[in-house]
Amino acid sequence: MLLILSTGKNMHKLLIDSPGKEMFVLGNEAIARGAIEAGIGVATCYPGTPSSEIPDTFFATYQEGGFYFEYSTNEKVALEVAAGAAISGVRSMCTMKHVGMNVAADSLMTLAYLGVTAGMVIVNADDPSLFSSQNEQDNRYYARLSGLPLLEPTTAQEMKDMAVAAFGLSEQLRLPVILRTTTRLNHLRGVVRFGTIQPIKSKGFFKKDPFHYVAIPAVSRNLHKILIEKNDQALELSENSEHNQIIGEGKWGIVTNGVSMNYVQDAIDDLGIGDKVTILRLGFSYPMPENLIGRFLTGVEKVLVVEELEPLMEHDIRSLAQSKGIGIPINGKGDGLFPRLYEFDPGLVRKTIASYFKVPDTSPKAVDVAGIPDLPGRPPNLCAGCPHRAMYYAIKKVYGPDAIYPSDIGCYTLGLLPPLSMADIVICMGASVGSSCGIAKATDQKVVSFIGDSTFFHAGIPGLINAVHNNHRFTLVILDNGTTAMTGHQPHPGVDTTPMGVDTKQISIESVVRGCGVEHVQVVNPLQVKKSIEAAQASEEFDGISVIVSQEFCPLFARVVKKAKKIRPFYVNQDKCKQRRDCIDLLACPGMYLADGRTMIDENLCIGCTVCAQVCPENAILPLKK
């Protein structure tokens, strides 16, 4: 678990100020270390895979390290907090996953006009292959859209080094800088050599300059001009950046960035074509260094562009070649050599390089797995004793399988899987509430939507106000498990953080809901099955917007922070069990299994939530005697 504050006895490993020390660290830890070396005063975030370990590292170090850190309510707020600090002269870092940038985009676009005085770094974690995301958008577009410089590291060392460098670059240009990673970089581990920790400047001064900082049309017309001038300056810096390199002298050109640089270098070694290849590696990848690219293009005969997701560099380089009158072949995704879908891997890159440059592919052949029997799937599942499962059971019991169940982003999205089948539409953070308004208005179907506690604070509240104000008719279930569970148990505004040694004010979800104007509000413990079913019935009978706050701690989280009560597992009394299997067919708790046709409970997984015992029509599920 990450949420353990470091104590005075042993300094957190990432705070040790011993330049030259080498440590084997996670990519995300390397970024946090870079920020610490750069003397950040303010760090903000909204957690989200694959970025979460950056803020979790800040959370574990900020008190001892002497800087300010917060888990902000959402990415837009996080960006604004960091911007306020950087405009006031304090170095700040704001971290988020790729889709978080969509939430922050409104602020981002105009912050680029305003600029900053102290360094500000926005860490953006893309998720090619959608390991834990609703889409795989390519956020390099955001650099182009906003006009902000873009850095893309390749190794753990560079994640640390570029984080430090990004602050300097930001101050040089007086612009926020985007440090873009992908899942494979965030979650790799490698050796990082530490640098010196610069002193923290934790207090600045907001110097009034309304005709620069108040973005009304008359001001912004001028600010846009300034941004474009800064882009010209950024281009100069990109031309001369150590992060943009031409490597080798061969006639075969390869352009690459980010994690793909590793695959390219390994492929060249594996294929033994080092003397035939020239690599153009773009680490400061926006603005694209036009002269450097021009020099590269004039030295090679053909070019393969190796970049994950969208063909951005490919298009830019092709258009640059056209403007310079260079006619060599430049290929990548447009020609179907590389897919626009999903992440790359070393084998794919090696194979494509081999075929493009017509050298034999040395890749080994995978074993034939034809003889292996079909394997049972192992999808991620709601944990044994998860309170979300209990609430899904109660709602489904009342509303049945035909009601529409909009859901949201969190562990509870896993309710999608049969036999629960409790998610019909998921778009993005907060969309459960807004989409429910439309579905309820446009159909005569019953609508019950689900949103988690952290997600409710993040983006659910405006939708709820909309539902109340415009008289929409549906039930909203707020699944309050007292933590941001999916991303690793970070706190949110509804959490009492005192046990974590942090002084924040806890905000009651029920009060917020009532404050939004909802008149029909029920708070239930989902582990009390009968009461939960009654609450569901009352919501169904109510004509209007009804909210159920389903309150019970995430058991994984409770185990760490709350010193959970002694677990008393349950067992199935085989004399009483008539094999109705409601426990398996309706609840699908992973603590249950079948052995020789008998329903059993794995006492190592059971946490004694008692829900299956309440559901069992034969009262065959009983607590194990000690």
Next chain:
Amino acid sequence: METKRIVFVGVGGQGNLLVTRLLGEACLAAGIPAVVSEIHGMAQRGGIVESALVMGARSPIVSRGEADILIGFEPSETLRALNKCNENTVVITNIHPLPPFTVAIGQGVYPDIEEALDLIKNSVRSLIVLDGNELAAKAGNPLSLNMVMLGALVGSKIIPLDEDTLKETIATSTRQEFLESNLRAFDFGVAAAGKG
């Protein structure tokens, strides 16, 4: 140095991420260039957890057919990951099954593991099979399965790291209260691989 691509597969909670990290730290101590990749997030809710350690190259992940060593903490997951292997791969697997919940609700059938392993035995360089759960229990801590598997990797003598380097890393990087059982489990793993 010669590149070694090692893939670890297991189920959430079995601790393969921890031993992958320990192996990486041992590489740093021994001066061997190494990079590790991990899967976090959604995969941890009872799903499959895959990690990799690559020595002597830069890419942190291992493509289909390119593992030099596959370490499976759960036998059906070893079978699922076989597409990572080629005819020169060494496969080390725990034999203790952990059927997924899909089996309980009738969405799948758990395979006959011994039969399936027999099938693949001849298509890879070697297959080392051990009951890691039994050895972990014998070591005094059922959660030390990961140390058994790490021991088996070192005991198979196919990586350029010795027992002492790993034991030192275990001593400095794992919780003191479990140190004794961890080291015992590691030793059992080393011995089991020697026999296998």
